Structure formats: C-alpha cells, structure tokens
Amino acid sequence: MSADGLRAVDGLARSLARPLAVVGREPTDETIARVFLGAIAEPGDGTMGNAIEALGAARVARLVHERASTGAFAEALAESGIVVEARVLAAAVERWLPRIDDAALVRSVEQAGRVGARLLLPSDDSWPVALDDLGAHAPLALWVRGDVGLLARARRTIALVGARAATGYGEHVAVESAAGLSDRGFTIVSGGAYGIDGAAHRATLRAGGSTVAFLAGGVDRFYPAGHEQLLSRIVETGAVVSELPCGQAPTKWRFLSRNRLIAASTAATVVLEAGYRSGSLNTAGHASELGRPLGAVPGPVTSPASAGCHRLLREFDAVCVTDAGQMAELALGTSFDGDLLDGFEASTAATAEGLRVLDALSARATRPVDDVARRAGLDPRTVRSVLGSLEAEGRAKRGFDGWVSVRRAT
Amino acid sequence: MSADGLRAVDGLARSLARPLAVVGREPTDETIARVFLGAIAEPGDGTMGNAIEALGAARVARLVHERASTGAFAEALAESGIVVEARVLAAAVERWLPRIDDAALVRSVEQAGRVGARLLLPSDDSWPVALDDLGAHAPLALWVRGDVGLLARARRTIALVGARAATGYGEHVAVESAAGLSDRGFTIVSGGAYGIDGAAHRATLRAGGSTVAFLAGGVDRFYPAGHEQLLSRIVETGAVVSELPCGQAPTKWRFLSRNRLIAASTAATVVLEAGYRSGSLNTAGHASELGRPLGAVPGPVTSPASAGCHRLLREFDAVCVTDAGQMAELALGTSFDGDLLDGFEASTAATAEGLRVLDALSARATRPVDDVARRAGLDPRTVRSVLGSLEAEGRAKRGFDGWVSVRRAT
Known part of the structure; x- marks a missing residue:
C-alpha cells in the first residue's frame, strides 16, 4: 500500500495493531486491508474480488473506508484498465459502505485473539493455494x-x-x-x-x-x-x-x-x-x-x-x-479400465471357448477330444489347446481314453 | 434357393415337410436351410453368419450337408468376393460337419410341434428386426x-x-x-x-x-x-x-x-x-x-x-x-438436465439473493429495507426487488415500517 493508502485507514491501523499482534500479525497495509474488507463483503463477492485483483486490497480498502463514490471507484478501476458496468459497481458500493464499522472490526479481531484464532492471508506460505482456483470468489482471508x-x-x-x-x-x-x-x-x-x-x-x-x-x-x-x-x-x-x-x-x-x-x-x-x-x-x-x-x-x-x-x-x-x-x-486421479465381456476372470475357464469345452465335458465319464469338440461345436485342435489350459488350471483332467472335468472347490 | 441347392438337401426337405407344417411353415429352401444350420452352429457363430450373408442360407446348408471340403467353402466364398482366413474356415468346417444328424433334426422339429412352438425367420414380418443389429452374430432363426x-x-x-x-x-x-x-x-x-x-x-x-x-x-x-x-x-x-x-x-x-x-x-x-x-x-x-x-x-x-x-x-x-x-x-431416450448450483427450486427464496434477504429478515421484528440491505450485504434496490418476489411467494410480508419474514408451512 502506498503512503496515500495508509493515511486513509490510519486510525484503523492504530486500533488494530494490538489485536493483530495477538493473532500473530504485523499491522501491514495488506493485512489491515484484508481484515477490513473481509468484514465488509459477503463471502464470494465477485465485484470485491475483481476490484482487489485490479487495484490491490489496500487501495480498495482506502476507497471503501473513505466512502468513495461510485464515480471515484469507476475512475480508479478505469486507470487500471478495468471497466465494470456502472449498475454493478453502484450496487456493490451500496452493499459495502453501510457495513463500515471500525469499532466492531476491532472487537472482532480482539475476539479472534481471545479464542486463539490465527489469521491466514493469500500471501502466506501456509495459505492453501488450491483456494486461488476460486478466482474473484476466493476468500480474502481465513x-x-x-x-x-x-x-x-x-x-x-x-x-x-x-x-x-x-x-x-x-x-x-x-x-x-x-x-x-x-x-x-x-x-x-x-x-x-x-x-x-x-x-x-x-x-x-x-x-x-x-x-x-x-x-x-x-x-x-x-x-x-x-x-x-x-x-x-x-x-x-x-x-x-x-x-x-x-x-x-x-x-x-x-x-x-x-x-x-x-x-x-x-x-x-x-x-x-x-x-x-x-x-x-x-x-x-x-x-x-x-x-x-x-x-x-x-x-x-x-x-x-x-x-x-x-x-x-x-x-x-x-x-x-x-x-x-x-x-x-x-x-x-488413478485410472482404471475393464472389459465387461472378457474381464470376468483371467482364466481359460472364463473364455468363450473354455466355457464351451467345460460345458462339453463330464465329471463322471471320460470323453475323447472329438466327442468334446462335437458337443462344444469347436474344432478338435482348438479343443486340445483349451483342454491343456484347463488342465493347468485344475479344471480338467486327462483320463485313460479321454478327458473329464474337475469340479471347482467352493 | 436354386434347384442346385434344393437337390442337395432334398431328402431332408422331404422328412421335414410334415413337422414344419405343424409349426406353421412351408418347407421352403430358406426355412429348411435355417432350421438345419441352426442345429449345426452354436449360437452367435460369426463364421456361419458371414457365410450366410455372403452365399445365402440355402447354399451354405447345401455345402455343409454335402460335407464340402474347406477348399470348396473357400472357393464358394471367393466367388462372392469374400476372403476368409484359411485357418478360421478350416476350424469352422471342423466344428460344423460332425454335427450333421438329419434324424435328430427331424425329431427336434417334431418335438417343437408337440409343444406348440412356432418357427420365426428373419424374413418374417414378425421377426424382431432389432436382432439384426447383431450382424454376423444374429440368430439364424427363433x-x-x-x-x-x-x-x-x-x-x-x-x-x-x-x-x-x-x-x-x-x-x-x-x-x-x-x-x-x-x-x-x-x-x-x-x-x-x-x-x-x-x-x-x-x-x-x-x-x-x-x-x-x-x-x-x-x-x-x-x-x-x-x-x-x-x-x-x-x-x-x-x-x-x-x-x-x-x-x-x-x-x-x-x-x-x-x-x-x-x-x-x-x-x-x-x-x-x-x-x-x-x-x-x-x-x-x-x-x-x-x-x-x-x-x-x-x-x-x-x-x-x-x-x-x-x-x-x-x-x-x-x-x-x-x-x-x-x-x-x-x-x-428422453433427456434431462439440471444445474446443481441454481436448480434446487424455481423460486426467489432459493436464489442467492433471495436466501441472503431471507437471512437478513426477522419473523418477529419488522426491518426497513436499508437495514435488510446492510445485513444481507446487498444494495437496497436489489433488496426491494427481491422482497417483492418473496412477498409474491408468501415468504415475506410488508409491515408498517419495514418487512418481516413469513415462516414456511411444513
């Protein structure tokens, strides 16, 4: 804040020095400005956020505190290359000015000190920077x-x-x-x-x-x-x-x-x-x-x-x-994927051909590969390869003259 | 089906004529072919589906019924401009041929007649055409x-x-x-x-x-x-x-x-x-x-x-x-949409400004617009307009020297 800014909230700065010390802060212009504006604007006031972004908290605080006219606000913003619709700015000024109450603000910071609260500002290392994603709606202080x-x-x-x-x-x-x-x-x-x-x-x-x-x-x-x-x-x-x-x-x-x-x-x-x-x-x-x-x-x-x-x-x-x-x-942000038609289990018994071969096997009678192939509607070469995998998975067993299925332990 | 096709399944056509009549069908080439192939291929056999698409059911039925070699199948498909990988076609032929059993097929259709079943084919008006979206995996008959x-x-x-x-x-x-x-x-x-x-x-x-x-x-x-x-x-x-x-x-x-x-x-x-x-x-x-x-x-x-x-x-x-x-x-396929931040209720009481004005009103004491505006952190013009809407919704009432809120009936 310029000396120009400081002068305007000078009295407030003096009254806030001691209560701010209790909550662990120096009475800098930025700190005083954000404490003051945080009591003026409702949470998420976008016009306030934009004004601070354009002019800095200290200058906005000074304008508000000296009850600047809508025209003066508009002029200050225009100097920074920002144009705010007159109606929007007028409404904001009408919201802000009636809330100026230095005595209540001092009491509020004193109360914060009494309950052991600390004040956190966006420039602090401890500020949760994720909140900055809120842009003009970010909190002025915490x-x-x-x-x-x-x-x-x-x-x-x-x-x-x-x-x-x-x-x-x-x-x-x-x-x-x-x-x-x-x-x-x-x-x-x-x-x-x-x-x-x-x-x-x-x-x-x-x-x-x-x-x-x-x-x-x-x-x-x-x-x-x-x-x-x-x-x-x-x-x-x-x-x-x-x-x-x-x-x-x-x-x-x-x-x-x-x-x-x-x-x-x-x-x-x-x-x-x-x-x-x-x-x-x-x-x-x-x-x-x-x-x-x-x-x-x-x-x-x-x-x-x-x-x-x-x-x-x-x-x-x-x-x-x-x-x-x-x-x-x-x-x-871990990703996952899957395939509904194939992904049930990573085993031959769960593939289409595996299922058809298992369907074609008996648990009691051994069946030769050709018989299994006919029942499964698969060619014998495929059936032989599937049977090999099913055997490895303990789902089928080679008998004297063919194959039997093995019941799965449940 | 050409006469050429008919000849090959001639005997089958004769045996199926009467049982087909019982399930409500003429023994046409197409009907006999689909009944026959439906007993040969497992559901969803894509090679069968593709072969029928290329050659027609009757011609495929004839080839299968006369136990054509893989070479003969490949040749017939090639004539229609379709190339199927030799290994895939050989496996399909090995699947299909062992299942040919005319006597069992006749018994199956007779059994269908006994239980009062009807046969439905893709060319029928009663065919559920949505099944055709399955392409080569569509059922041959129902x-x-x-x-x-x-x-x-x-x-x-x-x-x-x-x-x-x-x-x-x-x-x-x-x-x-x-x-x-x-x-x-x-x-x-x-x-x-x-x-x-x-x-x-x-x-x-x-x-x-x-x-x-x-x-x-x-x-x-x-x-x-x-x-x-x-x-x-x-x-x-x-x-x-x-x-x-x-x-x-x-x-x-x-x-x-x-x-x-x-x-x-x-x-x-x-x-x-x-x-x-x-x-x-x-x-x-x-x-x-x-x-x-x-x-x-x-x-x-x-x-x-x-x-x-x-x-x-x-x-x-x-x-x-x-x-x-x-x-x-x-x-x-009806669509719906909504907006989580605004869409709770279509009323002023549920808008941001409506909520803030309601928060600032008392149910017991009337409060002038300026007081409500200061409490709500809104400008008086906005507050006046919001109060008008809230009044219309029965949520706020004009008093002698200000406004009161009206409790919502629950």
Missing part, C-alpha cells in the same frame, strides 16, 4: 483455530460431505470412509455439521487422522452448538476454519458460500449420503464447477436419504464410489 | 412359444435382468420396476432365471403386462425346472423364445450367448441387482457393445449383491436409475 498450516501442508486431501439428516447406513459409510482414507494419509475436510459431516470428522479423529472443518460463521462461536465438543477436539489436532470474522453468525447464504471452500481446498469431493435437496449437493456443484473430481456413494433406492447421491450419479456425472479405496483413487 | 409376434409388435421394450442370488431388496426393486414399466406400456424382456429375472417376469404378469423370456436351451424343456409353471404362464400371454432347436440343453456358453438376444431385442437394458461377477453383467456388456442404453440400479454399498451394479455405474458408464420412470426415460 481465520483458523488449530493447525494453521495443515491444509497447505497436506499432500492428500478429500472432502467428505453429506446431509445432516443421516441414516445409520450413511453414518456407517461416513465412519468407514473417513477411517479408510485416514489410513491412506488423507486429510479429511468437511463442514462440521450434524449427521454425515460429524460422523466423518469423528471417525477421522478416532483413526488418529487429521481433519479440517470449514464453518459458515466466525470461529469464535462453534456452530452447531451440539458440536462444540467435537469442534474443540478438531482444534487440538486439526483445524477449524472460516473466512468470516469473529462475531459473524452463520446464515443460509454463508452455508452455501462456505461449501465452495470445502470443494476448492480439496483434491476431490465425495457425497456420502444426501437427500434430493441436501445442501451437500451444492458442495458437489462447486467441486464440479471447479473441475475437481466428484464422487457419490450409492444407497438403497428405497431410501430418500440417498436420493441426492443418485441424482449426482445420474444427472451430474459423479463417479460411483463404494469404499475408501475408490475414493482415494478418485482424489489421486 | 423358436417361439406363445405370442409369436409380440417382440416385433411391441413399441416399447426393456430388458430387466439381474442375479439369481437376489436379496429381498433386489426382488423388491424388480417387482416395482416391472410393474411400473408395465403400467407405462413396456414389454419386459428377461432370462427366465431364478432371482431377479423371475421376480421381473412375475410382477409383469401380475400387472397384466406382457413379458418375454429368452431361454438358453430348447423351448421344449423349461429351464430352470422350478420355473416350469412361471414359464408356462408367460406362454399364455407373452412369449418364451430360444434360438436353439428343441432337445438342446442349456450350457454355460449358451447362457452367455442368449444374453446377447436379451440386450439386442430391447431398447435398453437395466441391471436391477447383481454381484461383482454376475452373469447379468454380460448382458450389460452386450447392450453396451450394441450402443443400447444401459442402466443400473444402485443398492447399499454394504451389500455384495449390488457390487455388480456399482461396477457398471463406476467403470462402464451405466446410467443410475432408481425407479420405473427413470428406466422408461432411459429406454425412450
């Missing part, structure tokens, strides 16, 4: 309780999400998946909600794995209240993260925008159990839009609690995943 | 008990298949699917086996629908024995069909080749429940190779009986279908 570098450090990440209204089946799937993926070295990311999210977090902790919960409100108050203990345990070994400043309550809109962070911060998203209109389908939609692999676990078609997963398989090209191994494959 | 024209007449056809080792879940799905598709005017095709096939046939009969069972052996002996009564009931209103002549036993190979008829004769194939190595996956493979739509019904991932269906969804791009309506769509 508030983290727990292991602040976990997401950036994790080599394998996966989002396991699902509905709050989970069934015993869904929770079983969540527990098995989270445990199996933890064993494979994955960091499990979810939304901290009741039902599937909670089961995934819990199973990860039990397996000694690492897990991250993205919240839709400030990290000072854990939501839902019934997960206060679970989220506190996550803080001990993993991380509880939010882009919203402390003191901000979760809203429906914020739950939906929070979902983009779950999808963007991980290598793949898997929906474990979800009803037809479950919010977890929204996370799936974000994963899909970002080009991240998307998996869904099927369930009984008689269970409405799985209807959302089936919808993902049917309409949104999600990959059908049935266990932790397949989820790991999805996230790691 | 033996039908019941409604001989059913398959050709049916405007809507679908194959419902699955494992013999069905669970209660799988049978429930089969019953619901067959009944729902019958109600939608579909003819249900399956394999007459225990488990899923049987449940589908039975539910169709119960729903007053029409159903076709393709057998892997002659239609004179119903297999499996425990389905004798079921198959007899299918004959009354539907059809039991096989390409194998009467007297021929089902073999493992014939079960697999029978599957291609189930897949080829229908507009789509749906696997309702199948283990990882179920034979019904082979039917699915045929459908897929033929370019017919393939559907699979998911089940609990904890059930090995659904592992084959999940494999189809995962590795073979089967469409996830969860009810009869979706199966009908699959067969009729």
Whole structure:
C-alpha cells in the first residue's frame, strides 16, 4: 500500500495493531486491508474480488473506508484498465459502505485473539493455494483455530460431505470412509455439521487422522452448538476454519458460500449420503464447477436419504464410489479400465471357448477330444489347446481314453 | 434357393415337410436351410453368419450337408468376393460337419410341434428386426412359444435382468420396476432365471403386462425346472423364445450367448441387482457393445449383491436409475438436465439473493429495507426487488415500517 493508502485507514491501523499482534500479525497495509474488507463483503463477492485483483486490497480498502463514490471507484478501476458496468459497481458500493464499522472490526479481531484464532492471508506460505482456483470468489482471508498450516501442508486431501439428516447406513459409510482414507494419509475436510459431516470428522479423529472443518460463521462461536465438543477436539489436532470474522453468525447464504471452500481446498469431493435437496449437493456443484473430481456413494433406492447421491450419479456425472479405496483413487486421479465381456476372470475357464469345452465335458465319464469338440461345436485342435489350459488350471483332467472335468472347490 | 441347392438337401426337405407344417411353415429352401444350420452352429457363430450373408442360407446348408471340403467353402466364398482366413474356415468346417444328424433334426422339429412352438425367420414380418443389429452374430432363426409376434409388435421394450442370488431388496426393486414399466406400456424382456429375472417376469404378469423370456436351451424343456409353471404362464400371454432347436440343453456358453438376444431385442437394458461377477453383467456388456442404453440400479454399498451394479455405474458408464420412470426415460431416450448450483427450486427464496434477504429478515421484528440491505450485504434496490418476489411467494410480508419474514408451512 502506498503512503496515500495508509493515511486513509490510519486510525484503523492504530486500533488494530494490538489485536493483530495477538493473532500473530504485523499491522501491514495488506493485512489491515484484508481484515477490513473481509468484514465488509459477503463471502464470494465477485465485484470485491475483481476490484482487489485490479487495484490491490489496500487501495480498495482506502476507497471503501473513505466512502468513495461510485464515480471515484469507476475512475480508479478505469486507470487500471478495468471497466465494470456502472449498475454493478453502484450496487456493490451500496452493499459495502453501510457495513463500515471500525469499532466492531476491532472487537472482532480482539475476539479472534481471545479464542486463539490465527489469521491466514493469500500471501502466506501456509495459505492453501488450491483456494486461488476460486478466482474473484476466493476468500480474502481465513481465520483458523488449530493447525494453521495443515491444509497447505497436506499432500492428500478429500472432502467428505453429506446431509445432516443421516441414516445409520450413511453414518456407517461416513465412519468407514473417513477411517479408510485416514489410513491412506488423507486429510479429511468437511463442514462440521450434524449427521454425515460429524460422523466423518469423528471417525477421522478416532483413526488418529487429521481433519479440517470449514464453518459458515466466525470461529469464535462453534456452530452447531451440539458440536462444540467435537469442534474443540478438531482444534487440538486439526483445524477449524472460516473466512468470516469473529462475531459473524452463520446464515443460509454463508452455508452455501462456505461449501465452495470445502470443494476448492480439496483434491476431490465425495457425497456420502444426501437427500434430493441436501445442501451437500451444492458442495458437489462447486467441486464440479471447479473441475475437481466428484464422487457419490450409492444407497438403497428405497431410501430418500440417498436420493441426492443418485441424482449426482445420474444427472451430474459423479463417479460411483463404494469404499475408501475408490475414493482415494478418485482424489489421486488413478485410472482404471475393464472389459465387461472378457474381464470376468483371467482364466481359460472364463473364455468363450473354455466355457464351451467345460460345458462339453463330464465329471463322471471320460470323453475323447472329438466327442468334446462335437458337443462344444469347436474344432478338435482348438479343443486340445483349451483342454491343456484347463488342465493347468485344475479344471480338467486327462483320463485313460479321454478327458473329464474337475469340479471347482467352493 | 436354386434347384442346385434344393437337390442337395432334398431328402431332408422331404422328412421335414410334415413337422414344419405343424409349426406353421412351408418347407421352403430358406426355412429348411435355417432350421438345419441352426442345429449345426452354436449360437452367435460369426463364421456361419458371414457365410450366410455372403452365399445365402440355402447354399451354405447345401455345402455343409454335402460335407464340402474347406477348399470348396473357400472357393464358394471367393466367388462372392469374400476372403476368409484359411485357418478360421478350416476350424469352422471342423466344428460344423460332425454335427450333421438329419434324424435328430427331424425329431427336434417334431418335438417343437408337440409343444406348440412356432418357427420365426428373419424374413418374417414378425421377426424382431432389432436382432439384426447383431450382424454376423444374429440368430439364424427363433423358436417361439406363445405370442409369436409380440417382440416385433411391441413399441416399447426393456430388458430387466439381474442375479439369481437376489436379496429381498433386489426382488423388491424388480417387482416395482416391472410393474411400473408395465403400467407405462413396456414389454419386459428377461432370462427366465431364478432371482431377479423371475421376480421381473412375475410382477409383469401380475400387472397384466406382457413379458418375454429368452431361454438358453430348447423351448421344449423349461429351464430352470422350478420355473416350469412361471414359464408356462408367460406362454399364455407373452412369449418364451430360444434360438436353439428343441432337445438342446442349456450350457454355460449358451447362457452367455442368449444374453446377447436379451440386450439386442430391447431398447435398453437395466441391471436391477447383481454381484461383482454376475452373469447379468454380460448382458450389460452386450447392450453396451450394441450402443443400447444401459442402466443400473444402485443398492447399499454394504451389500455384495449390488457390487455388480456399482461396477457398471463406476467403470462402464451405466446410467443410475432408481425407479420405473427413470428406466422408461432411459429406454425412450428422453433427456434431462439440471444445474446443481441454481436448480434446487424455481423460486426467489432459493436464489442467492433471495436466501441472503431471507437471512437478513426477522419473523418477529419488522426491518426497513436499508437495514435488510446492510445485513444481507446487498444494495437496497436489489433488496426491494427481491422482497417483492418473496412477498409474491408468501415468504415475506410488508409491515408498517419495514418487512418481516413469513415462516414456511411444513
């Protein structure tokens, strides 16, 4: 930020210096600007993202803080070669200015310090760079309780999400998946909600794995209240993260925008159990839009609690995943292939000719090759070669005057 | 057939005249040739199919019946401009010649007459032309008990298949699917086996629908024995069909080749429940190779009986279908689309801005537009427009000095 920029938020910089020190930051222009703008814009505000991209956070912060007119914003953007439709910019300015409240902002950062939260910025080494794929909708900053570098450090990440209204089946799937993926070295990311999210977090902790919960409100108050203990345990070994400043309550809109962070911060998203209109389908939609692999676990078609997963398989090209191994494959990009007509078993007994020769053999009476050939509708040379392979596989035996089949041990 | 062709199978033609009359056919060259060759070649013998395509059934029948040498076959094919690899042709001739047995063939057609079977040939109006998509692997003829024209007449056809080792879940799905598709005017095709096939046939009969069972052996002996009564009931209103002549036993190979008829004769194939190595996956493979739509019904991932269906969804791009309506769509080629991020409900309350305004309203206290705008992080003009729509949807109400939200009736 230029000295010009600094002057405008000078007072704010002074008031924030001490609370920022508590959350481990110097009161630099960039830091102050992002903390300030993160309290002004709702999560994912694209006009804000574009303005910061064009002018830098400090300059945007100064413009907002001095309550610049739409014209002044447009002029600044035009200088950077950016043209924003006047109506869009006017609407943005009208959204932003009424939210300026320096005193509330200072209290919010103080509160972050009290609960031991840390502030993470895009320029930090610990920033999860995968979030940058969100472009203009990327978060301005993250508030983290727990292991602040976990997401950036994790080599394998996966989002396991699902509905709050989970069934015993869904929770079983969540527990098995989270445990199996933890064993494979994955960091499990979810939304901290009741039902599937909670089961995934819990199973990860039990397996000694690492897990991250993205919240839709400030990290000072854990939501839902019934997960206060679970989220506190996550803080001990993993991380509880939010882009919203402390003191901000979760809203429906914020739950939906929070979902983009779950999808963007991980290598793949898997929906474990979800009803037809479950919010977890929204996370799936974000994963899909970002080009991240998307998996869904099927369930009984008689269970409405799985209807959302089936919808993902049917309409949104999600990959059908049935266990932790397949989820790991999805996230790691391992490919697989197969051939339905030939690939049942790699044995002669499973080839077309092998089957026909086996059909033509008897387990009781020996049959000469010509007889087997006639019964199988194959020529004798082929039959002789197939019989040799079947013998090697223990499925046929040479007798005194022909061949018999050998029953397979079951 | 030329007089030249006729002469060679003259004796056979005389012996077959009366039994053919009983199954409703004139002893034409084509008819006799296809009946004869159908007893010589195993189902789906591509060399036979190609030879008939090149020379006509009558000429191939004459060559086989007079035990022509490989050289004579090669010469005849060469005259028609067809070159078959010598090794392939020699193997085919070695397969075919040992099976010539005129007396057994006459007994087989007599047996067909006794059980009331009819013979169907590709040139008949009642021939299910969809089978011609099998090319060289198409059946030479079909033996039908019941409604001989059913398959050709049916405007809507679908194959419902699955494992013999069905669970209660799988049978429930089969019953619901067959009944729902019958109600939608579909003819249900399956394999007459225990488990899923049987449940589908039975539910169709119960729903007053029409159903076709393709057998892997002659239609004179119903297999499996425990389905004798079921198959007899299918004959009354539907059809039991096989390409194998009467007297021929089902073999493992014939079960697999029978599957291609189930897949080829229908507009789509749906696997309702199948283990990882179920034979019904082979039917699915045929459908897929033929370019017919393939559907699979998911089940609990904890059930090995659904592992084959999940494999189809995962590795073979089967469409996830969860009810009869979706199966009908699959067969009729109806397309569908949706948008995960926007498509939840076609209402303002479900749009991003709608959600944010609803979040910002209170059900108890009225709030002025500016206050709602600040809370929602939206500009007042947008908020006003959204409030108007929410009012129309009954989700928001104008108060004396502002707006309140209206709780949704549940």
